[in-house]
Amino acid sequence: MHFSLAALAVGLQLPAALAGGDDQKQVGTSLGQRESGNSAVDGKKPNIVFVLTDDQDLHMQSLDYLPLIKKHLIDNGTLYKRHYCTTAICCPSRVSLWTGKLAHNTNVTDVNPPYGGYPKFVSQGLNEAYLPMWLQQAGYDTYYTGKLFNAHNVDNYNAPFPAGWNGSDFLVDPYTYMYLNASFQRNQDPPVSYEGQYLGDVLAQKALGFLDDATANAHSRPFFLGIAPVAPHSNVNATPISNATTPDPDELGAAFGPPIPAARHADLFQNVSVPRTPNFNPSFATGASWVRNLQPHTQENLAFNDHFYRQRLRALQSVDELVADVVERLAQHGLLENTYIFYTSDNGFHIGQHRLQPGKECGFEEDINVPLIVRGPGVPKGKVAEVVTSHVDLAPTLLRIAGVDLEGRDDLDGEAVPLTEGELNKAENGTRHEHVTVEFWGMAISEGKVFREDEKRWAANNTYKALRIIGGQYNFYYAVWCSNEHEFYDLTTDPYQLSNLLDASATPPTTLLGVPFEKFTARLDALLLVLKSCKGQTCVQPWQALHPAGNVQNLQDALSSRFDAFYEDQQKKVSFDRCELGYLVDAEGPQFEKDGLVYREGVKWSEWV
Numbered sequence: 087m088h089f090s091l092a093a094l095a096v097g098l099q100l101p102a103a104l105a106g107g108d109d110q111k112q113v114g115t116s117l118g119q120r121e122s123g124n125s126a127v128d129g130k131k132p133n134i135v136f137v138l139t140d141d142q143d144l145h146m147q148s149l150d151y152l153p154l155i156k157k158h159l160i161d162n163g164t165l166y167k168r169h170y171c172t173t174a175i176c177c178p179s180r181v182s183l184w185t186g187k188l189a190h191n192t193n194v195t196d197v198n199p200p201y202g203g204y205p206k207f208v209s210q211g212l213n214e215a216y217l218p219m220w221l222q223q224a225g226y227d228t229y230y231t232g233k234l235f236n237a238h239n240v241d242n243y244n245a246p247f248p249a250g251w252n253g254s255d256f257l258v259d260p261y262t263y264m265y266l267n268a269s270f271q272r273n274q275d276p277p278v279s280y281e282g283q284y285l286g287d288v289l290a291q292k293a294l295g296f297l298d299d300a301t302a303n304a305h306s307r308p309f310f311l312g313i314a315p316v317a318p319h320s321n322v323n324a325t326p327i328s329n330a331t332t333p334d335p336d337e338l339g340a341a342f343g344p345p346i347p348a349a350r351h352a353d354l355f356q357n358v359s360v361p362r363t364p365n366f367n368p369s370f371a372t373g374a375s376w377v378r379n380l381q382p383h384t385q386e387n388l389a390f391n392d393h394f395y396r397q398r399l400r401a402l403q404s405v406d407e408l409v410a411d412v413v414e415r416l417a418q419h420g421l422l423e424n425t426y427i428f429y430t431s432d433n434g435f436h437i438g439q440h441r442l443q444p445g446k447e448c449g450f451e452e453d454i455n456v457p458l459i460v461r462g463p464g465v466p467k468g469k470v471a472e473v474v475t476s477h478v479d480l481a482p483t484l485l486r487i488a489g490v491d492l493e494g495r496d497d498l499d500g501e502a503v504p505l506t507e508g509e510l511n512k513a514e515n516g517t518r519h520e521h522v523t524v525e526f527w528g529m530a531i532s533e534g535k536v537f538r539e540d541e542k543r544w545a546a547n548n549t550y551k552a553l554r555i556i557g558g559q560y561n562f563y564y565a566v567w568c569s570n571e572h573e574f575y576d577l578t579t580d581p582y583q584l585s586n587l588l589d590a591s592a593t594p595p596t597t598l599l600g601v602p603f604e605k606f607t608a609r610l611d612a613l614l615l616v617l618k619s620c621k622g623q624t625c626v627q628p629w630q631a632l633h634p635a636g637n638v639q640n641l642q643d644a645l646s647s648r649f650d651a652f653y654e655d656q657q658k659k660v661s662f663d664r665c666e667l668g669y670l671v672d673a674e675g676p677q678f679e680k681d682g683l684v685y686r687e688g689v690k691w692s693e694w695v
C-alpha cells in the first residue's frame with residue numbers, strides 16, 4: 087500500500103513505492119477528541135508511550151513504507167514535518183532528548199569517552215537530572231526498553247545503573263547493533279544474550295510486557311514507556327571493536343554494514359532504490375569542508391547502497407508491527423484514549439546525497455530533519471504541522487503533559503511542542519520560535535563499503551555550528567565549520583542544498599529579503615553566535631539576548647536598517663581557533679557571553695547581565 091505525504095513534499099520526489107505489510111491488526115477503541123493538550127480522561131494524567139527509532143530518515147521516504155504507522159499514528163495524529171534533531175548522532179542526540187538540553191550544555195558530544203557515551207552522561211551529573219526522574223517526581227511510573235545510550239555496555243551497566251526507571255531492559259554494547267546477537271540488561275540483573283533471535287521481535291515482547299506491568303499499576307499511577315528499537319541503524323559487528331572505549335575509526339567503519347531484517351521481511355521491496363533526488367550522487371561537488379572533496383559513486387557502489395536502503399526499509403517493518411501491537415495492547419487495556427504516542431528518531435540518515443556514503447553526522451536536511459508523529463488526547467488527526475520543533479522541545483512537551491510547571495525552569499533549552507489544533511494555529515501564526523540550533527563535534531563515519539582506493543572510512547574535522555531558520559517568507563541553513571568555511575543555503579530556491587552561496591566560487595544574490603546579502607548574513611551570524619552557547623530561555627528566544635528591549639522577535643524584525651552597524655560592524659563573528667573532537671571552549675572562538683553585544687546603546691553583554 088503506497089501513500090504520499092503530499093504536504094510533506096517540500097520539493098521532494100516521492101518514489102513509486104509499495105509497502106508490504108497488511109492491515110491485519112484490529113483495534114477496538116475509537117479516539118475521542120479533546121480540547122487541551124494536557125487534559126486528562128477521568129481526571130487521570132495521560133500515559134505516554136515514546137517510540138525512538140535509530141537513524142530513521144524523513145527525506146528518503148521511509149515513512150511511505152510503514153502502513154501500520156500511517157494508519158495508527160499519521161492518520162490518527164499529527165506529523166511534524168519540520169522537526170529537527172540538534173546533533174545528528176545517536177548518543178548526543180539521545181542525551182539532548184532525555185535531558186532537554188543542547189549538546190553544548192550536556193557536553194555529551196560524542197558516542198564514546200572521553201567526549202561522550204554513557205560514562206560521560208554519568209560524570210556530567212545527568213543521571214540524576216533527566217526525564218525519567220522528573221516524570222517519577224510528577225507521579226509517573228517509568229519503563230524503558232531498547233537502546234538508551236552508546237558505551238552503555240556489558241561492563242559498566244551497573245556503574246551506576248541508569249536512574250529513574252521502575253522497569254528497564256536495555257540493549258548493551260558492544261552487542262547493541264547486532265540484529266541477531268543482541269544483549270539485554272534487565273532491571274538490576276546481569277546482561278543476557280539473545281544470540282540467534284531477531285532483535286526487533288525480542289524488543290517487541292519486552293515492550294508489551296512493560297505495557298502490561300504499567301497497566302497493572304495504572305489504576306493508581308500514569309506511566310511513561312520508552313521503546314527504542316535499533317532499526318534501521320546499521321548492523322555493527324561487535325567482534326572487531328570489543329569494548330574499547332575509543333575504537334579506531336577505521337575498525338569502526340569496517341564493522342558497519344546494512345541492517346538485517348526479520349526473515350519474514352527479507353524479500354520485500356525488491357525493486358526499490360534510494361530516491362534519485364537532484365542532490366543524489368550529483369555530477370558536481372557540493373557542500374563544504376570534506377564533503378566538497380568527495381568523488382562520485384561508481385555503479386557498483388550505487389547498487390550496494392540501494393541494497394543498503396532496502397535493508398533499512400525491511401528492518402523498519404518490525405517497528406511498524408511493534409507500533410500496531412502497542413496500539414492494540416493499549417486498546418485492550420482501555421487506555422488508548424488517554425495515552426499519547428510519540429514517534430521519532432534520534433537523527434536522520436543519508437545515502438548518496440551529496441556523494442555521501444551511508445551515514446549521518448552532517449548538517450544537511452537528510453540528517454537533521456527527522457520524523458515526529460504524535461497521537462493522543464486533543465492532537466489533530468491526519469494533520470501535517472508546519473511549526474518548527476526540535477528534540478530539545480520534547481522533554482518540555484512530555485513534562486507539560488505530565489502536569490509539571492515549567493515556569494521559571496532555567497535548565498531546559500526548548501519549548502513544549504504545540505499539540506492541539508488551537509495551539510498549532512497560534513504557533514503557526516508566528517508566536518513560536520523559528521530556528522533550530524544545530525551543532526556537531528568530531529568525525530563522520532562512513533557506514534557503507536569503500537569502493538575507491540582513495541576513499542576513507544571516516545572524515546576528520548567534522549566540527550561545525552549551524553542554524554536552521556524557517557519563517558513565513560524564508561527557509562535557510564547557515565553553518566560555520568571549524569575550518570572557518572561558511573555554508574549557506576536558501577532552501578526556498580534550493581531545497582536540495584546544492585548551491586552553497588557562501589562558497590568562495592559562488593555568486594551570492596545581491597539582496598535577500600530585500601536587504602543586501604552581507605547585511606543579511608550578518609544577522610544570521612549574530613544569531614548563531616548567541617545560539618552556539620545559549621542556555622535555557624535564551625535558546626528559545628535568542629533575539630531577546632541581542633535586543634533585550636523586546637522589539638525584535640524574529641529575523642524579519644532584525645533586518646531593519648537601523649541595526650545595520652550593530653550587526654555588520656560591531657558584533658563579533660562566529661569563528662573557530664582550531665578543529666577539536668570535543669567541546670573545548672578555547673577552540674571555539676568568540677563567545678556571546680563575553681564578546682557579544684546587545685542592542686542597548688552598544689552595551690556589552692557582560693555589563694548588561
Ligand SMILES: *[C@@H]1O[C@H](CO)[C@@H](O)[C@H](O)[C@H]1NC(C)=O
Pocket residue numbers: 113115157158161162413
Ligand atoms: C486510527 O486508529 C484506529 C485504531 O488505532 C484504527 O482503527 C483506524 O483505522 C485509524 N485510522 C483513522 C483514520 O482513524
Ligand SMILES: *[C@@H]1O[C@H](CO)[C@@H](O)[C@H](O)[C@H]1NC(C)=O
Pocket residue numbers: 222226227228251252303
Ligand atoms: C516507581 O518508582 C517510584 C520512584 O522510586 C516509586 O515512587 C513508585 O512507587 C514506583 N512505582 C511502582 C509501581 O512501584
Ligand SMILES: *[C@@H]1O[C@H](CO)[C@@H](O)[C@H](O)[C@H]1NC(C)=O
Pocket residue numbers: 261267268269278279280281324325
Ligand atoms: C554473541 O554475543 C555473545 C555475548 O552476548 C558473545 O559471547 C558471542 O561471541 C557473540 N556471537 C557472535 C557470533 O558474535
Ligand SMILES: *[C@@H]1O[C@H](CO)[C@@H](O)[C@H](O)[C@H]1NC(C)=O
Pocket residue numbers: 240241328329
Ligand atoms: C572490557 O574491558 C575490560 C577492561 O577495560 C575487561 O576487564 C573486560 O573483560 C572487557 N570485556 C569484554 C567483553 O571484552
Ligand SMILES: *[C@@H]1O[C@H](CO)[C@@H](O)[C@H](O)[C@H]1NC(C)=O
Pocket residue numbers: 356357
Ligand atoms: C521488478 O521490476 C521488474 C522489471 O522492471 C518487473 O518485471 C518485476 O515484476 C518487478 N517486481 C516487483 C515485485 O514489482
Ligand SMILES: *[C@@H]1O[C@H](CO)[C@@H](O)[C@H](O)[C@H]1NC(C)=O
Pocket residue numbers: 511512514515
Ligand atoms: C491563525 O491563522 C489562521 C489562518 O490565517 C486563522 O484561521 C486562525 O484563526 C489564526 N489563529 C490564531 C490563534 O490567531
Ligand SMILES: *[C@@H]1O[C@H](CO)[C@@H](O)[C@H](O)[C@H]1NC(C)=O
Pocket residue numbers: 546547663664665666
Ligand atoms: C583538521 O584541522 C586541523 C586544524 O584545526 C588541521 O591541522 C588538520 O590538517 C585538519 N585535518 C584534515 C584531515 O583536514
Ligand SMILES: *[C@@H]1O[C@H](CO)[C@@H](O)[C@H](O)[C@H]1NC(C)=O
Pocket residue numbers: 193200201668669670671
Ligand atoms: C567537555 O568535556 C571535555 C572532556 O571531558 C572537557 O575537556 C571540556 O573542557 C568540557 N567542556 C566544557 C565546556 O565544559
